[in-house]
Amino acid sequence: MPVKLTEHEIEDALKKLPNWQREGDTLRREFQFKNFLDAFAFMTKVAICAEKIDHHPNWSNSYNKVVISLTTHDVGGLTPRDLALAEAINREAP
Numbered sequence: 001m002p003v004k005l006t007e008h009e010i011e012d013a014l015k016k017l018p019n020w021q022r023e024g025d026t027l028r029r030e031f032q033f034k035n036f037l038d039a040f041a042f043m044t045k046v047a048i049c050a051e052k053i054d055h056h057p058n059w060s061n062s063y064n065k066v067v068i069s070l071t072t073h074d075v076g077g078l079t080p081r082d083l084a085l086a087e088a089i090n091r092e093a094p
């Protein structure tokens with residue numbers, strides 16, 4: 001079971017994830033694409049990453065927009081797994 005990050009660890013990690021915003025026990029980032037197909041292609045890549053690291057996003061999609069929220073359900077807070085997924089998502093981002 002992953003261990004929750006401390007406040008200090010979260011603040012430190014966010015310095016390396018400037019596109020992500022802290023919202024309580026979540027990290028949030030919005031993405032905008034040219035059209036729905038590009039948005040969905042990105043979601044497919046993120047889904048494959050999520051399966052590989054066995055950590056999954058909460059997300060919504062509306063046409064060309066994708067909003068991703070990360071948290072660790074098993075412990076009710078942010079853990080290193082959320083940071084790993086945020087980094088993996090950034091690598092897939094346009």
Ligand SMILES: C[C@H](O)[C@H](O)[C@H]1CNC2=NC(N)=NC(=O)C2=N1
Pocket residue numbers: 054055056057058070071072073074075
């Ligand atoms: C059994 C399985 O590994 C766990 O339930 C994983 C799967 N993916 C997960 N994803 C997220 N975001 N939080 C979790 O706690 C979580 N748990």
